[in-house]
Every structure is written in C-alpha cells, then in structure tokens.
Amino acid sequence: MSEVSLLLHARAAGREILLPMTDLREVVAASPVAPLPGGPPGIQGVVLHQGEFLPVLDWAAVPGAGQPGPPKVLAVLRPRLGLPLEGLVGTPESPEGPWQDPDRDPWAPILAGLCRLGDRDLPVLDPDRLLALLHRLRSVR
Amino acid sequence: MDHSFDDVWAECEDLFAQARQRLATLKTPQPPHVMQASVNALFRATHTLKGMAGMLGFPRFSQAAHRMEDIFDLMRQGRLRSTDSLLETLESGIQALESGMAGLRRGRPEMDDYLHAIRRQLGELEALARPPEGAVLDLTALLDLPPDLLKSLSEYERTRVTAVLLAGIRIHGISVCLDLANFDDRLRSISEAAGAQGELISTLPLEMHDDRDGLFFLLLVAAPSLDVQGLGALPGESPEIMELGDPDRVPASLRADPGPLSPPPAADAPQAGAAPPLPQDVEVLRLPAHRVDALEARLMNVAQVRDSASQALRQLRDPGLEPPMAMMGEIEAGLLEVQKTLLQMRMVKVESLFQRIEPMVKSLSRDMGKPVRLSFQGGDLELERSLLGRLTEPFLHLVRNALDHGLESPSERVAQGKAETGSLRISASQRGRNLRFDIRDDGRGFDLARIEARGIAMGLLRPGQAHTSEDLHRLTLEPGFSTQERASQISGRGVGMDVVRAEVEGMGGEIQISSEPRRGSRVRLSLPLSRAVVGCLKVRCGSQAFGIPLSHVLRVQASSAALTGGDRIEVLGESLPMESLQACLGLPEPTGGQRFLVALRQQGAAAEAGLKLALGVDEVVGRTELLLRSLPELAHAPGIMGGSLQEEGILWVLDPEAVMSLAMDSLMRRVAGV
Structure with a gap:
C-alpha cells in the first residue's frame, strides 16, 4: 500500500499556504494570545495549550509577510509552536513528484518548496526552517 | 532504545530507592522489630531484582542479586549481626548493583562480576554466618503451642523464634476471629498493627471447635508487651493475647552464649507502647506520566472555566452575589491545592540523590586512601522525578572525578599545609527558574597549563593565542578531551565530561566549572524546573x-x-x-x-x-x-x-x-x- 501524504491548506498572513500534516500536532480554535513583556522577536506571546505555554508566531516578523488578518484557528506544530491561521481551505493529498524550488518566493527561507495544486503553485511551510528563522531573529536582537 | 521494558526498568529503580531507604533505617538505632522489617524488605527487594534481571536476560546480574539476597537472608535469620562494616558492605553491594543496572539500561554489556569490589567482604560474611556442623539451635519447643502448630512453622520462623528468645524478648500469640467476607483485608490490617508493636514472626490459621462463625488466626509477635487496643480489632473479632514464649525458660547455658543468632538490642530502643512507627510497605501506584499530564491539562481547563464564571459574576455587580463569589474563592483554593498535589506526585526530594552519593564517596574514600569530609545542603528541595533519573549518573561521575582528580592524597595535603581530610561539599539551591547544584572540593584545582597544552596538542586550541580561565575550564567538557594518559580505576572510564555536559544540556540545563590552584574546584549544574x-x-x-x-x-x-x-x-x-x-x-x-x-x-x-x-x-x-x-x-x-x-x-x-x-x-x- 502506498503512503498518502496529506497537506493542510490554509490562509495565513494574507496568502494561502500548505503544511504537511505530519508536522502538525493538532489544529485548535484560536484563543486570545497573552503578550509577553520583552518577549523574543517573531513570537507575539503565548496561549495555554494542554496545560503548557505554547509560543505563538508573529507573522509580521516573517520577511515578505502581508498584513495578517484576525486568526480563526491555531495550527500547533510538532516543535510546539502555534501558527495563527486566518482560515482553513482543506486537506488535499500531496501530488506525486518533487516540489518546485521556492527560491523566488519572498518566504523562501521558511519553505520546503512550492507544491502544484490544480493550476497554482502554493508554498509549503517547513517548520524546521521557521524555527531556524526565529533563532536567527533572536540572535540579532 | 527499546521501550517495551520501560515499566520493568522503572520498577527496578523503585526497588533500589526502597533499598537505599531501608539501609538508611538500619544505620540508625532502631527497635529490633523495625530492624527486622527493614532487613526483610531488603531481602524481598533483592529477590525481586534477581527475578527481573532474569526476565530482562541478564543472568550475571541475577546471580549477583541472588548473592546479596543470601546475605539479607542470613541477616533476617539472625545469623549476621548488623555492624557498621556489614552495613558498609551492603551499601556498596546495592550501589554496585544499581550502577550495573544503569549500565545495562544504557546498553552496556553484562559485567563478569558486579560485586567484584566487595568479593572478599562477602566471602567473610558468608563464612561468619555458616553455623558449626550439627549446631543449629532451635528453641521453638519452648513455645506454648500444640505440636501440629509447631510443625507448621517454617525454617525462617523457627530461626526467628530462637533468636528473639535468646535476645530476651517475649513471644505473644494474638488469636482473632475474622469475618469470611473480608478476612484478608482485616488480617492485613491487624498484622500491620501488631507489626507496629513488635516483630510479627508468623500468621497461622487456627482450627477452632466452637460455635462461632468465621476464620481463626494466630499471630506470633515478639515484643516485651502488647496493647490489645492498639490492634484496631472490630467488635466480634474477639482478639485475645496470650504469652507463648518466655525468654526466662531459655536454658542458662544458652543465654550465657549470645551466639550469632540474635540481632543486637538497640541502644536507645523505646519501651513497648512508645515504639516508633514501623516503615510500612505502601502500595506504589505506577501511572504513565501522560495520564497525569492529561489530568493537569483538564484541571487547567476547569480553572479557566472557574475564572470566566468568576468574571461574569463580578460584571453583574450584584451585592447578593457575595456568597457565590466566596464559594468561587474556595473553589480556587481547592483547585490550587489539587494542582500542588499533582505537582508533588512528580517531585522527589533532592535528598534521595544525596543518599546515592554518600555510600559511593565512603567506599571510594576508603579504596583510594583519601579521607574526606562530605557535607550536603538543600536536601529538602524538590526536583522532578524524571530529572533525578537522568541526573544520577552524571552526578556520580562528577563526584568520582572530584575524589579521584581533585582531592590530593593526605601526605600531599599535609605538605601543602592543608588539613589531612579533604572536603567535598554538595549543595542544592533554587535560583529563579533553576535548581542549582554546586559540587565543591578543596583539592588541587584544575591544572590549566596542562589543559591548555593538551588542547593545543589535540588541535582544539590555537598555539600563541591567549585563552581565558573560563575557556580552559570549558575545554574539559569537549568530547574526547582528557589530560589523563591512562584511565584510572575510578574515573576516566565510561561516562566522560562531554557526556555529563550533553546530559545536562539535554535537560535544558547548563554546566560551569571554575577552580583555583591549590584551593579547590567548583562544578555548577543549573537545571530548569518546568x-x-x-x-x-x-x-x-x-x-x-x-x-x-x-x-x-x-x-x-x-x-x-x-x-x-x-x-x-x-x-x-x-x-x-x-x-x-x-x-x-x-x-x-x-x-x-x-x-x-x-x-x-x-x-x-x-x-x-x-x-x-x-x-x-x-x-x-x-x-x-x-x-x-x-x-x-x-x-x-x-x-x-x-x-x-x-x-x-x-x-x-x-x-x-x-x-x-x-x-x-x-x-x-x-x-x-x-
């Protein structure tokens, strides 16, 4: 039996993105974020998730990100980071074949590639690269 | 790592923790029945460890545990006296088994003989306890019991009867009649109450030929006297106390020779009725941590709902709502209490880490001929049980290093104008979100010139560059770094300083080293508390x-x-x-x-x-x-x-x-x- 790889298709920071389901812990309803005084760049604050504080990404810190709208849900990544999402589109299967190189995309530093869905190339977020970006932002503060 | 035996490993850890606690009990003066209960518990713990090692496929470990079990069996039969040297040997044995078990869990191969360091002492103990041929003494005939009941006593029970009579302690019988519906619970309860007043030697079923319904039992208890009220018997259980064995009836010739049978009377044994509580075997409930996590998360949700309800009540601004607001306050206090209790379930006192270190330091100090004054501070602080398990091996390595490389020999210390006895101070303190451990010795300190030379030779440092003291101390934490040409018997083998650092950093902690020439060293571990x-x-x-x-x-x-x-x-x-x-x-x-x-x-x-x-x-x-x-x-x-x-x-x-x-x-x- 071949393994089917699912993606979460969502809207965030004014654009549509894809997230491999394997990188997700769960998707929960958005709740107010408690801002953290003097918190690190790229983190807007924390929410309580399963009894622990969960850092929530500040899209504004991602280079090239548009103005984020009000979040409806929170995608909880495996490395325990919350991504505020403005909406969910679906959970498509990842098409066969390699993803395209995202080097011309403004979000390239945090992408695993561009995935062809229908007639569009959508950015696939790479959580490890996103974390690396957050660490870089902190180190230059 | 294969997680299929996680429960077995965890149970072994618990058994070692119990064994350390029981050994600590034996080291302080206690009434004989408390000593006996501790020896019995140690016997059971080593017996279980033997079985578990067999189950895990470690026959040599199983043999070693069996040998320790034999020693505890000799003790519980009264054939070995509890002395300082015996306790030291037992501590070393348990320590060796625990360390061996930790190695096996990490995937190290089985050792030839886990108890090689105390082989000579164990042989001496076994020889000492061996009874002279044909000289096994049995005084059970002195008990005022019918022959069929006497016959039903086991060899161990006969040995104990003999030992306590020789020690001048009376043996009492407690007969009870228990309801068939709950006799097992009631018998356990009465046995525990009797055991708190003296040494419970045996529990025998009795055949009674009267018209009462129920099951009858006779408990043999060694104690100067017994308090029937203290047994907690229920109406209808009709507890009766009778004297079954009088030490005055022991022949004078036997009494004059204390022999190897009786445990030494405790110097300050309290009078009957004022006996300290006997450490009971409590039921240990083992729960997967994720269940406690889930419970904590659920509790957190309940707290959030309570907060929302409280806010809603406040917004109504109705003076009639004061009583519900007060109730909300009580709910909040109750929730905090439950959360604290859940937290305590995860926590363990730092003292239990110190208990593991003390026997090792004593044994190393003796083997290396380096007298050391060991002191601990902060044992009352608590850390998470999961951290304790991961911290023990690195901690033991640091202490071994301090003794092996840090402290000088007595003659070297005297030549430097220091006290002959070295000092090793281990302290724990809470600093912010961290638990801090300091391990300080007053030895020679780190040889920074040698570390620098070695670092250059290994290509870790550039020649001609200035290196700070901090850099050089930190270098000792690099993988593969060692100034020792050859590993010593004590340290320099197995866990290295780089592994200590990796383990501490893996827990989100930090390690810092500092030292002053001829003044001593300090290793500081800082671990975050979640x-x-x-x-x-x-x-x-x-x-x-x-x-x-x-x-x-x-x-x-x-x-x-x-x-x-x-x-x-x-x-x-x-x-x-x-x-x-x-x-x-x-x-x-x-x-x-x-x-x-x-x-x-x-x-x-x-x-x-x-x-x-x-x-x-x-x-x-x-x-x-x-x-x-x-x-x-x-x-x-x-x-x-x-x-x-x-x-x-x-x-x-x-x-x-x-x-x-x-x-x-x-x-x-x-x-x-x-």
Missing part, C-alpha cells in the same frame, strides 16, 4: 500583574513622593538605587513616577553584602502562592521565569536575579544618557 509552587508578592504595572518570588523580597515600602528610575530611596537605613519594573522589561514607564517600591536582594546574600535595589511598581496587591509554569525556550523573555494562570489572565512571575541585572543595565544606560 513547574513549581512559588510564594510571591503580587504587583501590578499598568494592566499587567506580576509575581515577585518572596525569597528575594527584602521589604515593601511606599514613598511619599513619586519616584522615577535613577532616583535613590532609603530602605532600612540604606540608600538604594530605584528602577521602574517597566523600564527593566522594556515597557512604557508611567509618566507620573511610582510610589510603591519593592526592595530586592540577591538570594542568600548577607545583609551587608550582595546587590540590593528598589523596584518601582504601580500597585502592590499582596502575597500569594502561585503554581508556576516555565516558559518554553522559544518564548524565553529576559526577566521572566514563567507564568501562572489567574482569573484576569496570565500573571508573569519575575526572575528576580535577572530583573536585578536588567535594572542595573537600565540604570547604567540612564547614567550614560543612552
């Missing part, structure tokens, strides 16, 4: 509440005039610099200054030493106890060690040491005008 209950002063700045740990609060003071950062204020006759909390945390400062001040001091700092300053806040709310949750690494914010869920949202708990440092930075910026 949860803790912290007594705090609750303050407010703008709309945000903060908690300041009371451990650092020197005084709370109101100023008649509004103060701003950089002003000075007199606190307890001392002029202290003042800085606004908002300035420390990068928040907008209040335009009109602040009138409420919290004087902070460094923890442990004496009144005349250490940094002190006054922190300006907008409002002081009061004292409170908070359940602190630490922040994940990604959300780490300077000056904040964690947060606590409150009715009005998350209250941030300050890290006072970090806040003081931020305040000093801010004050310096003010002076510099930047």
Whole structure:
C-alpha cells in the first residue's frame, strides 16, 4: 500500500499556504494570545495549550509577510509552536513528484518548496526552517 | 532504545530507592522489630531484582542479586549481626548493583562480576554466618503451642523464634476471629498493627471447635508487651493475647552464649507502647506520566472555566452575589491545592540523590586512601522525578572525578599545609527558574597549563593565542578531551565530561566549572524546573500583574513622593538605587513616577553584602502562592521565569536575579544618557 501524504491548506498572513500534516500536532480554535513583556522577536506571546505555554508566531516578523488578518484557528506544530491561521481551505493529498524550488518566493527561507495544486503553485511551510528563522531573529536582537 | 521494558526498568529503580531507604533505617538505632522489617524488605527487594534481571536476560546480574539476597537472608535469620562494616558492605553491594543496572539500561554489556569490589567482604560474611556442623539451635519447643502448630512453622520462623528468645524478648500469640467476607483485608490490617508493636514472626490459621462463625488466626509477635487496643480489632473479632514464649525458660547455658543468632538490642530502643512507627510497605501506584499530564491539562481547563464564571459574576455587580463569589474563592483554593498535589506526585526530594552519593564517596574514600569530609545542603528541595533519573549518573561521575582528580592524597595535603581530610561539599539551591547544584572540593584545582597544552596538542586550541580561565575550564567538557594518559580505576572510564555536559544540556540545563590552584574546584549544574509552587508578592504595572518570588523580597515600602528610575530611596537605613519594573522589561514607564517600591536582594546574600535595589511598581496587591509554569525556550523573555494562570489572565512571575541585572543595565544606560 502506498503512503498518502496529506497537506493542510490554509490562509495565513494574507496568502494561502500548505503544511504537511505530519508536522502538525493538532489544529485548535484560536484563543486570545497573552503578550509577553520583552518577549523574543517573531513570537507575539503565548496561549495555554494542554496545560503548557505554547509560543505563538508573529507573522509580521516573517520577511515578505502581508498584513495578517484576525486568526480563526491555531495550527500547533510538532516543535510546539502555534501558527495563527486566518482560515482553513482543506486537506488535499500531496501530488506525486518533487516540489518546485521556492527560491523566488519572498518566504523562501521558511519553505520546503512550492507544491502544484490544480493550476497554482502554493508554498509549503517547513517548520524546521521557521524555527531556524526565529533563532536567527533572536540572535540579532 | 527499546521501550517495551520501560515499566520493568522503572520498577527496578523503585526497588533500589526502597533499598537505599531501608539501609538508611538500619544505620540508625532502631527497635529490633523495625530492624527486622527493614532487613526483610531488603531481602524481598533483592529477590525481586534477581527475578527481573532474569526476565530482562541478564543472568550475571541475577546471580549477583541472588548473592546479596543470601546475605539479607542470613541477616533476617539472625545469623549476621548488623555492624557498621556489614552495613558498609551492603551499601556498596546495592550501589554496585544499581550502577550495573544503569549500565545495562544504557546498553552496556553484562559485567563478569558486579560485586567484584566487595568479593572478599562477602566471602567473610558468608563464612561468619555458616553455623558449626550439627549446631543449629532451635528453641521453638519452648513455645506454648500444640505440636501440629509447631510443625507448621517454617525454617525462617523457627530461626526467628530462637533468636528473639535468646535476645530476651517475649513471644505473644494474638488469636482473632475474622469475618469470611473480608478476612484478608482485616488480617492485613491487624498484622500491620501488631507489626507496629513488635516483630510479627508468623500468621497461622487456627482450627477452632466452637460455635462461632468465621476464620481463626494466630499471630506470633515478639515484643516485651502488647496493647490489645492498639490492634484496631472490630467488635466480634474477639482478639485475645496470650504469652507463648518466655525468654526466662531459655536454658542458662544458652543465654550465657549470645551466639550469632540474635540481632543486637538497640541502644536507645523505646519501651513497648512508645515504639516508633514501623516503615510500612505502601502500595506504589505506577501511572504513565501522560495520564497525569492529561489530568493537569483538564484541571487547567476547569480553572479557566472557574475564572470566566468568576468574571461574569463580578460584571453583574450584584451585592447578593457575595456568597457565590466566596464559594468561587474556595473553589480556587481547592483547585490550587489539587494542582500542588499533582505537582508533588512528580517531585522527589533532592535528598534521595544525596543518599546515592554518600555510600559511593565512603567506599571510594576508603579504596583510594583519601579521607574526606562530605557535607550536603538543600536536601529538602524538590526536583522532578524524571530529572533525578537522568541526573544520577552524571552526578556520580562528577563526584568520582572530584575524589579521584581533585582531592590530593593526605601526605600531599599535609605538605601543602592543608588539613589531612579533604572536603567535598554538595549543595542544592533554587535560583529563579533553576535548581542549582554546586559540587565543591578543596583539592588541587584544575591544572590549566596542562589543559591548555593538551588542547593545543589535540588541535582544539590555537598555539600563541591567549585563552581565558573560563575557556580552559570549558575545554574539559569537549568530547574526547582528557589530560589523563591512562584511565584510572575510578574515573576516566565510561561516562566522560562531554557526556555529563550533553546530559545536562539535554535537560535544558547548563554546566560551569571554575577552580583555583591549590584551593579547590567548583562544578555548577543549573537545571530548569518546568513547574513549581512559588510564594510571591503580587504587583501590578499598568494592566499587567506580576509575581515577585518572596525569597528575594527584602521589604515593601511606599514613598511619599513619586519616584522615577535613577532616583535613590532609603530602605532600612540604606540608600538604594530605584528602577521602574517597566523600564527593566522594556515597557512604557508611567509618566507620573511610582510610589510603591519593592526592595530586592540577591538570594542568600548577607545583609551587608550582595546587590540590593528598589523596584518601582504601580500597585502592590499582596502575597500569594502561585503554581508556576516555565516558559518554553522559544518564548524565553529576559526577566521572566514563567507564568501562572489567574482569573484576569496570565500573571508573569519575575526572575528576580535577572530583573536585578536588567535594572542595573537600565540604570547604567540612564547614567550614560543612552
């Protein structure tokens, strides 16, 4: 039996993105974020998730990100980071074949590639690269 | 790692913890029945370890556990006296098994003989306990019991009867009639109560030919006297106490020869009726940690609902709602109590780590001929059980290093004008969100010139460059770094300093080393606590509440005039610099200054030493106890060690040491005008 790889298709920071389901812990309803005084760049604050504080990404810190709208849900990544999402589109299967190189995309530093869905190339977020970006932002503060 | 045997490994850890506790009991003067209960528990623990090792496929470990079990069997039969040297051998044996088990869990191969270090002592003990041929003494015939009951006594019970009679202790019988429906629970309860008054030797079923319904039992108990009320019998159970064995009936010739059978009477054994509580075997409930996690998370949700309900009630502003508000307060207090209890289930006292170190230090000190004065501080602090398991092996390695490489030989110390006995001090203290361990010795310190030369030879340092003391100390934590040409018998094998560092950093902690030539060394481990209950002063700045740990609060003071950062204020006759909390945390400062001040001091700092300053806040709310949750690494914010869920949202708990440092930075910026 071949393994089917699912993606979460969502809207965030004014654009549509894809997230491999394997990188997700769960998707929960958005709740107010408690801002953290003097918190690190790229983190807007924390929410309580399963009894622990969960850092929530500040899209504004991602280079090239548009103005984020009000979040409806929170995608909880495996490395325990919350991504505020403005909406969910679906959970498509990842098409066969390699993803395209995202080097011309403004979000390239945090992408695993561009995935062809229908007639569009959508950015696939790479959580490890996103974390690396957050660490870089902190180190230059 | 294969996790299929995680439960078995964990149970082995528990058994070792129990064994250490029982050995500690044997080291202090105790009534004979308490000593006997501890020896029995040790016998059972080693017996179970033997079986578990067999199940895990480690036959040599199983053999070693069997040998220790034999020694405890000889002790419980009274054939070995409990002496300091015997206890030392037993401690070394348990330590060797525990260390061997830890190695096996890490995937190391089986050792040929886990007990090789105490092989000679064990042989001597076994020879000492061997009875002379044909000289096995049995005094059970002195018991006032029918022959069929006497016949039913086991060899162990006969040995104990003989031993206690020789020790001059009476043997009593307690007969009880128990209801068939719950006789097992009742028998356990009465046996425990009898065992608390003396040594419970045997529990025998009785055949009674009368018209009473129920099951009859006879308990044989060795004690100077028994209190029937203390048995907790229920109406209808008809407990009766009778004297079955009188030590005065032991032939004088036998009494004159104490023989190897009886345990030594405790020097300060209390009188019957005032016996200390016997350590009971409590039922240990083993739960997967994720179930407790889920329970904590659920409790957190309930707390959030309570907070919302409380807020809704407040918004109604109805004076008639005061009673429900008071009830909400009670619910909050109850929730905090349950959360604290759940937290305690995860925690274990630091003392249990110290208990593992003490016998090893004694044994190493003797083997290496280096007398050492060992002291511990902070054993009452608590750390998470999961951390303790991971910390033990690195900790033991650091202590071994301190003894092997740090402390000099007695002659070398005397030649340097030091006391012949070295000093090893191990302390634990809570610093902010961290638990800090310091391991200090007064030995030779690190040879930095040698470390530098070795670092250059290994290509880890560049020749001709200046290297700080900190750099050189840190180099010893690099993989593969060693100044030892050959591994010594004690350290330099197995776990290296790089593995210690990896393990500590894997727990989110840090390791620091410092030393002074001929003055000694200090290894400091700082480990983050993920949860803790912290007594705090609750303050407010703008709309945000903060908690300041009371451990650092020197005084709370109101100023008649509004103060701003950089002003000075007199606190307890001392002029202290003042800085606004908002300035420390990068928040907008209040335009009109602040009138409420919290004087902070460094923890442990004496009144005349250490940094002190006054922190300006907008409002002081009061004292409170908070359940602190630490922040994940990604959300780490300077000056904040964690947060606590409150009715009005998350209250941030300050890290006072970090806040003081931020305040000093801010004050310096003010002076510099930047």
